[in-house]
Every structure is written in C-alpha cells, then in structure tokens.
Amino acid sequence: MTDKNTSSKYSKKYKLSLTNSKLFDTIKMLIAILIALAITFVILCLVSDDPVNALKTILFGPLSKRRYIGSVIESFIPYAFAGLAAGVLFKSGGFNLGAEGIFIICGVVIAAIASAPVTTSPILHPILCYLGAMALGGVLMIIPSFLKAKFNTNEMVVSLMLNSIYAAIASHIVRTYMMTSKSNSVASKDYLATAKIPNLYEPYRISICLILLFVVMIILHLIMFKSRLGYQIRLSGSNPKFAEYSGISAFKLAISTAAIAGVLCGMGATTHLLTQSSFYTPSQSLVGIGFSGMLLAMLGKNNPIGIVVAAFLIKYLEQGTAVLYFVDKSVPAEIVAIVEGIIIMLISSQHFLRRLREQQLLKEGLEEHAE
Amino acid sequence: MKETILKLDNVTKVYPNGTVANRDINMEFEKGEIHSIVGENGAGKSTLMKMIFGIEKPSSGVITYKGKEVHFESSMDAIKDGIGMVHQHFMLIPSFSIVDNIILGDEPKKGLFVDTKEAAKRCQELSDKYNFELDVNAKVSTLSVAKRQKVEILKTLYRNAELIILDEPTSVLTPQETEKLFDQLRFFKQQGHTILFISHKLEEVKQISDRISVIRNGVSKGTYLNDELTMEQLTNLIIGRDLDNDMDAYKTHEDFHDEKALVVEHLKMEHNGKGVLNDISFAVKAGEILGVAGVEGNGQIDLVKCIVGLQKTQYEGSIRICGTDTDKMNIRQRRDLGMAYIPEDRMGDGTAGELPISDNLISTYYTREDINGKLFMDNKKIAKVSDDLIKTFAVKTKSAEAAVNSLSGGNIQKVVVAREYNTNPKFMIAEQPTHGIDIGSAEFVHHKLIELRNAGAGILLVSADLNEVIDLADRIIVMFDGQISGYFPDGNDVDESSLGMYMLGAKHQSAEEIGGALND
Numbered sequence: 069m070t071d072k073n074t075s076s077k078y079s080k081k082y083k084l085s086l087t088n089s090k091l092f093d094t095i096k097m098l099i100a101i102l103i104a105l106a107i108t109f110v111i112l113c114l115v116s117d118d119p120v121n122a123l124k125t126i127l128f129g130p131l132s133k134r135r136y137i138g139s140v141i142e143s144f145i146p147y148a149f150a151g152l153a154a155g156v157l158f159k160s161g162g163f164n165l166g167a168e169g170i171f172i173i174c175g176v177v178i179a180a181i182a183s184a185p186v187t188t189s190p191i192l193h194p195i196l197c198y199l200g201a202m203a204l205g206g207v208l209m210i211i212p213s214f215l216k217a218k219f220n221t222n223e224m225v226v227s228l229m230l231n232s233i234y235a236a237i238a239s240h241i242v243r244t245y246m247m248t249s250k251s252n253s254v255a256s257k258d259y260l261a262t263a264k265i266p267n268l269y270e271p272y273r274i275s276i277c278l279i280l281l282f283v284v285m286i287i288l289h290l291i292m293f294k295s296r297l298g299y300q301i302r303l304s305g306s307n308p309k310f311a312e313y314s315g316i317s318a319f320k321l322a323i324s325t326a327a328i329a330g331v332l333c334g335m336g337a338t339t340h341l342l343t344q345s346s347f348y349t350p351s352q353s354l355v356g357i358g359f360s361g362m363l364l365a366m367l368g369k370n371n372p373i374g375i376v377v378a379a380f381l382i383k384y385l386e387q388g389t390a391v392l393y394f395v396d397k398s399v400p401a402e403i404v405a406i407v408e409g410i411i412i413m414l415i416s417s418q419h420f421l422r423r424l425r426e427q428q429l430l431k432e433g434l435e436e437h438a439e
Numbered sequence: 440m441k442e443t444i445l446k447l448d449n450v451t452k453v454y455p456n457g458t459v460a461n462r463d464i465n466m467e468f469e470k471g472e473i474h475s476i477v478g479e480n481g482a483g484k485s486t487l488m489k490m491i492f493g494i495e496k497p498s499s500g501v502i503t504y505k506g507k508e509v510h511f512e513s514s515m516d517a518i519k520d521g522i523g524m525v526h527q528h529f530m531l532i533p534s535f536s537i538v539d540n541i542i543l544g545d546e547p548k549k550g551l552f553v554d555t556k557e558a559a560k561r562c563q564e565l566s567d568k569y570n571f572e573l574d575v576n577a578k579v580s581t582l583s584v585a586k587r588q589k590v591e592i593l594k595t596l597y598r599n600a601e602l603i604i605l606d607e608p609t610s611v612l613t614p615q616e617t618e619k620l621f622d623q624l625r626f627f628k629q630q631g632h633t634i635l636f637i638s639h640k641l642e643e644v645k646q647i648s649d650r651i652s653v654i655r656n657g658v659s660k661g662t663y664l665n666d667e668l669t670m671e672q673l674t675n676l677i678i679g680r681d682l683d684n685d686m687d688a689y690k691t692h693e694d695f696h697d698e699k700a701l702v703v704e705h706l707k708m709e710h711n712g713k714g715v716l717n718d719i720s721f722a723v724k725a726g727e728i729l730g731v732a733g734v735e736g737n738g739q740i741d742l743v744k745c746i747v748g749l750q751k752t753q754y755e756g757s758i759r760i761c762g763t764d765t766d767k768m769n770i771r772q773r774r775d776l777g778m779a780y781i782p783e784d785r786m787g788d789g790t791a792g793e794l795p796i797s798d799n800l801i802s803t804y805y806t807r808e809d810i811n812g813k814l815f816m817d818n819k820k821i822a823k824v825s826d827d828l829i830k831t832f833a834v835k836t837k838s839a840e841a842a843v844n845s846l847s848g849g850n851i852q853k854v855v856v857a858r859e860y861n862t863n864p865k866f867m868i869a870e871q872p873t874h875g876i877d878i879g880s881a882e883f884v885h886h887k888l889i890e891l892r893n894a895g896a897g898i899l900l901v902s903a904d905l906n907e908v909i910d911l912a913d914r915i916i917v918m919f920d921g922q923i924s925g926y927f928p929d930g931n932d933v934d935e936s937s938l939g940m941y942m943l944g945a946k947h948q949s950a951e952e953i954g955g956a957l958n959d
Contacts, residue, residue, distance in 0.1 A: 290815065294815035294816060294818065295814070295815050295816065296805060296806060296811070296816055299798070299805055299816060302791075302794060302798065303791055303794070303798070303802060306791035306792070306793050306794050307787075307790070307791035307792065307793075307794075309787055309788050310787075310788060310789065310790060310791045310802065311791075311802075312749065312770070313749070313770070313780070313782060313788045313789065314802035314803045314805075315769070315770050315771030315774050315803060316771075317769075317771070
C-alpha cells in the first residue's frame with residue numbers, strides 16, 4: 069500500500085523530468101540511437117547513390133521477409149547468453165573477462181557429446197550437450213575469480229590469459245582426437261542427428277532455445293532484483309567495502325557469480341553450435357561471442373531484460389546491413405560496427421547530456437529551497 | 440576604512456545532485472584581519488571556501504579579489520593570485536620531505552633540474568621567519584599532526600599567499616596545540632596576511648577573530664564585530680534556536696546487573712613491526728556509554744577494526760562481545776552476537792551511494808525473516824520498513840527509492856544510524872558518529888544513542904570531538920600512542936583541558952588507575 073502511495077505522489081512531479089535517473093537513462097539511450105543513426109545516414113550519403121533507401125533497408129529490411137527475422141532470432145540467442153553472463157559478473161563488481169575462452173573450450177565438450185552415440189533419444193541428447201557445457205563453463209569461470217578472491221591476483225589479466233590458453237587447448241584436442249579426414253581445417257566430426265535442436269516454427273530456424281533464453285532471462289531478473297543473492301550482487305557491485313562491512317562474504321559471492329556466468333556461457337555455446345553448425349571448428353565457430361557479450365552488458369546496463377533487448381537490436385541491425393548488401397554492394401557490411409560503436413560510446417559517456425540534467429536539477433533545487 | 444581584499448556578491452552554488460550549498464552570499468573581507476566563518480557542519484562553509492579557492496565554480500554571482508572580478512578555473516589560478524588554503528584533510532605526500540612537499544608543483548629550476556638546495560634554503564628561511572620550528576629536510580611521515588599542519592601553512596606562505604583559508608584547522612589539534620596555532624595566526628596578521636578561519640567551535644572563534652560571518656543553511660546571516668557579539672547571540676545566529684547540550688537529562692539509570700556488552704583484555708597488535716595497540720584492556724557495560732577520546736591516529740581506528748572483525752592482520756588478546764569470545768570470528772558472526780557498528784567513513788564503509796535508501800537501510804540484516812518471503816526478499820515489507828525508518832529518523836528525502844548520494848551528509852548519517860539501530864543491538868560501536876554533519880542531525884543521533892543506552896545496550900563511542908565525548912559518555916578512556924593513557928570513571932567530572940593533557944601524552948595514569956576501565 070505504502071509503496072503505491074509514494075509512487076503516485078511523486079510520479080506526477082517527476083513526469084518527463086531528467087532528474088529521475090531511470091528515465092534519464094532511457095532518454096539518453098534513445099538519443100544515442102538517434103545520433104548513431106544520423107551519423108550512419110551521413111556515411112550512407114557519402115558511399116551510396118540512394119542513401120534514403122539504404123537507411124530504410126537497414127531499418128526495415130529484416131522485416132521484409134520471414135526468413136530474415138528467423139535469421140535474426142537464430143543468431144541473437146547465443147549472444148544474449150554471453151551478454152547475460154557478462155552482466156552478472158559486471159553487476160557484482162567483478163572484472164572477469166573469461167567468457168570468450170569459456171565459449172571456445174565448451175565447444176569441445178559439446179562437439180564430443182553431440183558426435184558420439186551416447187543416447188538414441190533426440191530429447192536427451194541435446195540436453196546432455198547442454199549439461200556438459202554448463203558444468204564445464206561453471207567450473208572454469210570460477211578460476212580467475214577464485215584466484216582474485218584468495219590471492220588477490222589481477223582478475224582481468226588472468227582471465228584474458230586463460231582465454232588464449234583455452235583456445236589453444238580446444239584447437240589441440242580437436243586436432244588430435246576429433247578430426248575427420250574429409251575436412252581441411254581443424255574441425256570435429258559431424259554431430260549426430262539426435263543432437264539437433266528442433267525448430268519451433270518450420271521451416272524458419274526459430275528454435276526452442278528462444279524459450280530457454282526467455283526462461284533464463286526471467287530467472288536472472290528475479291535473482292537480480294528479488295533474491296538475497298541479487299541483493300548481495302548489487303551491494304558488492306556498488307561498494308565492495310560496504311558489502312564487507314555489512315557482513316557479506318566477498319569470496320562466496322565471487323565464486324557464485326562466476327559459476328552462474330560460466331553456466332550461462334555453456335548455454336550460449338551449446339545453443340550456438342547445435343543450431344548454427346553441424347560440426348565444430350575451434351578457430352571459427354564460437355570466436356568473438358564472449359567479447360561481444362561484454363558490449364551487450366554495457367548496452368543493457370547489466371540488466372537481464374536490457375541485455376536481451378540489446379542483443380536483439382544489434383543482430384537486427386546486422387541483418388539490416390546484410391539485406392542492404394544484397395541490393396547495394398556499395399555499402400560495406402561493416403557499417404553496423406560504426407553504429408554499434410557510436411551507441412556504446414554515447415551511452416557509456418558520463419558527460420553526455422549531463423549538462424541538461426544538471427540545469428534541471430539546479431532549477432528544482434532552487435525551487436525546493438524557496439519552499 | 441580598511442582596504443577590502445575580497446568581496447562576494449550574490450554568490451550561489453548548486454551542486455549537480457540538486458543540493459543548494461550556498462544561496463546569494465554577500466560578504467566582504469578586509470586586508471589584515473582574522474575573519475571567522477561559522478556555521479553548523481553542512482551549512483555551506485566549505486563550499487564557499489572552495490569557490491574562493493577555485494576548486495568549485497559559483498553557479499551565479501561575482502567574486503571580487505583585490506578590486507578585480509575573478510573567475511578561477513582551478514585552484515592554480517587562486518594560488519597565483521595569492522590565495523592559499525589549508526584543507527581539513529592534509530594534502531601531503533608522507534614519503535616526501537617537507538621541502539619536496541612544499542615545492543611540489545612550483546619547483547625552482549636550475550637548468551633542467553630542480554634546485555633542491557635553493558628550495559631548502561628558502562623553506563628554512565620562511566620556517567624560521569614565522570617560528571615554525573621545522574627541520575625542512577625531515578620526512579613528512581615522521582611528523583605529528585600539528586607539524587604537518589604547519590607544513591601546509593608553510594606551503595601557502597611559500598607561494599606568497601596573502602589570503603590564507605584555514606578549514607577547520609583545530610579539529611585535529613589538542614587544546615594546547617590550538618593555543619600555539621592561534622599565536623601563529625596573530626603573528627601572520629601582524630605581517631599583513633588576511634586569515635579566513637573556518638570552524639564550528641565557537642569558543643575558539645570568539646578567542647581568535649576580529650570579525651565573524653555566520654552562515655546558516657547556505658544563507659549568510661551577516662557579518663559582526665567579535666566584540667559586539669555574545670556567545671548566546673552567536674549560537675542563536677548559527678542554529679536559530681538554543682542548543683540543547685545537557686544530554687544527562689535524557690539518561691535513565693536502570694540496573695543491568697553489571698552485564699558486560701564488551702570485554703577487551705590485553706589487546707596487542709603490531710603493524711610493520713611497530714606496535715599500534717599496546718596491551719589495551721577495558722569493558723563496556725550494558726546500559727552505559729564508554730567514551731574513547733584521543734587525537735586522531737593514536738590507535739582508535741585499529742582498536743575499532745579489531746573489535747568489529749574487519750582487521751586483516753592478526754592481533755593478540757581477547758575480545759568478548761556479549762559474553763562470547765570472538766576469536767577468529769568474522770564481522771557477520773560478531774554482528775549475530777548483537778553487535779552494531781556506525782563506521783567513521785559513512786560513504787566508504789557505511790553506504791552504497793548509488794543504491795536506493797531502502798537497499799541501504801537493510802544491508803546488515805537483509806536475511807532477517809521479517810523482510811523475506813520463502814524464496815525471495817519481500818520488497819513490500821522492505822518498503823514498509825524503510826518508510827518507517829525514514830519517518831522515525833526524519834531523513835529528508837522525496838522517497839525511499841532515491842539514491843543515498845543525493846542526500847546531505849547529515850541525512851546519510853541518519854540512514855546509517857537508522858539501519859544499525861534497527862538491528863536491536865546489545866552492543867554498538869559509534870565511530871565519529873557526528874563527524875561533519877549539521878548540529879540538528881548530530882543532536883538527533885545523540886538522542887538515539889542515549890535511547891539505545893537507556894534500553895540496555897552498551898555503547899563504545901569513539902570520537903575526536905571532545906565535547907561529544909564529555910556530553911555523552913558515562914565513563915571515558917583516553918588513547919595515546921596505542922595505549923590507554925587515562926581513565927575517568929565519571930564522564931561528568933572532567934573538562935576539556937585535563938583530557939587534553941592525556942591526549943597529548945603529557946600525563947599518563949598508573950596501571951592501577953587505568954585498570955578501572957576494565958574492572959569498574
């Protein structure tokens with residue numbers, strides 16, 4: 069009851085006011101996107117003969133065919149998982165950048181299970197792949213956080229180093245134990261048919277993993293904003309000394325958040341491999357997803373729902389430029405990277421739009437003082 | 440008519456978080472006077488000084504210095520024009536020598552290199568001229584707090600400061616050291632320097648000032664000649680009402696059967712081979728406030744850390760909280776014994792500034808049943824608890840969802856106290872509980888501490904503010920150099936200057952006398 073009363077009392081006064089920080093963040097995000105699009109348009113004017121149509125294609129192209137939308141949904145899911153993993157780590161104040169390596173090393177386990185006749189059940193087989201990758205991811209992600217909590221090593225250095233180590237190990241294992249003779253590059257055997265993940269809506273490649281993503285997103289949202297673990301994560305992320313003072317064990321928290329992030333990476337890796345390829349190539353299949361996840365976490369402000377939305381939007385834009393590339397070869401597909409870069413820069417900038425907000429605060433502060 | 444050196448016209452400062460620190464301030468400062476600026480903590484004195492010194496820019500208004508309108512971009516500009524400031528927290532590098540600290544940023548050059556010899560010579564000359572009694576080649580880390588303050592002052596003189604701002608300079612000094620500082624300030628005045636003296640200790644202000652300006656709630660309440668103002672008038676100007684100093688009237692005296700909330704015995708700790716705590720023993724009884732007086736940096740911080748369980752290095756001796764030996768217990772386990780802790784650094788340790796007030800109000804008991812459901816935390820009940828606490832502790836905020844760092848210092852401290860109060864503690868450590876907050880909030884915090892005491896909690900009050908210790912404590916111990924140097928069984932029967940002697944190490948009681956801290 070009290071909850072409602074206070075919110076209605078204050079919502080009136082703060083409608084459309086930049087001094088409300090949630091609203092401010094949203095407005096900032098929208099303006100950042102607009103500016104990014106404007107700059108994109110300028111670039112399009114330089115390279116394209118028909119910039120208006122080109123921009124239209126980027127923005128609405130993916131909607132023109134169901135196949136395109138299917139492709140956006142297929143490709144964004146693993147990225148969303150990577151983003152969620154990074155979001156959990158960042159929110160707790162950790163700086164573990166190990167997702168990249170975890171994705172790649174998980175690929176080995178997934179390929180091993182998927183290409184072996186471990187079961188004849190088409191339901192159980194993918195589940196086993198998931199469980200294997202989640203277990204491995206969860207355990208490996210703990211290492212940098214454990215070393216940091218126990219020996220005060222630099223989490224970032226350790227996790228980046230491990231990324232290279234895992235990539236090399238993955239490549240070694242696949243080359244030595246899992247190669248087939250038919251392929252030239254280092255790649256695993258084909259997965260068995262039973263390991264394939266069924267599509268929800270044939271013939272488009274919208275798989276059941278979409279449901280998995282939403283379930284995970286909702287669970288994470290509940291953990292983050294309703295559970296005691298989420299409370300600990302928010303407290304430590306915001307002020308680790310305060311968390312310690314309050315009696316929250318930094319060690320336990322670092323281990324549990326790393327484990328959660330690792331499990332999420334395992335899910336993302338499995339989803340990617342079983343829906344988008346029929347065999348595993350360590351040098352290609354999962355490269356870059358872990359790092360992109362960190363950008364998504366930034367875009368989504370470490371909020372699970374925000375991260376999933378950001379992943380979808382980025383993949384949507386990528387699809388848009390791909391569609392454009394079909395019709396207008398003069399526009400390079402890399403233009404999407406420019407859009408991404410500008411948006412991330414503007415959103416992460418502390419100063420962007422700050423002056424506007426401060427002016428409003430100043431006015432409010434004076435008004436209140438006058439009262 | 441004397442010459443005006445500095446003039447403020449309608450100076451207003453609004454901070455980005457919406458706090459109005461100063462509003463339409465008009466003031467004039469004359470050359471060669473000692474001009475005090477007084478006001479409650481949080482009244483806006485420090486902000487005003489920061490604007491004069493170029494650290495903050497006014498939101499509106501005009502600052503005129505030596506007849507010229509000035510717009511300082513940074514403190515470098517202010518220093519160039521002859522304004523110096525000694526901050527409340529010293530800006531010195533401990534591992535450097537005095538000379539190195541003084542010339543930092545303004546080194547005399549000889550070719551490509553720093554002319555250390557010339558610098559040392561100039562510094563020593565200055566030090567001798569103003570009777571600082573400093574060896575300018577000594578390392579700052581070896582100096583006492585009072586000497587460090589001298590280095591800070593010397594630093595401003597080296598840069599030819601004509602106007603020197605001293606921000607709460609006496610807060611770190613003993614009464615005796617304060618006397619010496621005042622002699623020095625009078626000497627500066629004779630030499631033609633203008634002194635801006637910021638303080639909230641009225642007796643000192645009355646003692647030293649030529650003129651006094653009062654700021655209340657960010658607004659100027661006028662400038663007065665020291666001679667035409669009585670203490671009562673000054674107090675009224677500062678807080679707008681009479682101060683309620685007599686805390687004893689609020690104390691009740693129930694019998695808690697000599698139960699001990701805290702017993703510390705033979706506590707010893709070394710840090711880098713140096714003993715920081717030397718055989719400390721005392722007890723806090725249920726239903727009493729034990730005051731720990733002392734100049735900052737005499738082991739109080741280490742003592743508190745040992746007791747609450749945040750100490751990283753190993754200590755010897757025993758600490759019992761509510762009868763239980765706390766050996767190897769972490770802070771969580773100690774809190775579960777009934778301990779609460781108001782930390783000195785409320786922004787660093789006591790709150791998470793970006794998070795809502797409600798989150799900050801439950802951090803030390805967030806697992807408690809009354810705010811948790813089966814699986815999740817119960818946000819409705821948390822909202823209820825926070826709204827109640829905000830009301831009871833009169834925290835000035837628009838809603839419980841506002842971020843803590845949007846509050847003023849006094850209100851942040853109320854959030855901390857409210858949270859610790861709400862754990863129903865049997866033993867509470869209050870470390871500088873009113874440091875840097877306004878008198879209204881401070882009074883409120885004091886009342887809450889006494890309320891807890893009356894209800895049977897034992898309170899260990901660690902404070903550098905002597906008045907606070909004398910007003911609140913039932914018994915007092917004084918710490919000097921990691922030891923207890925004095926014990927006073929009756930908090931009403933002491934005065935500042937006698938405590939000062941023990942704080943300074945000029946006097947030391949016998950082991951038998953000090954033993955009373957544990958056994959009384």
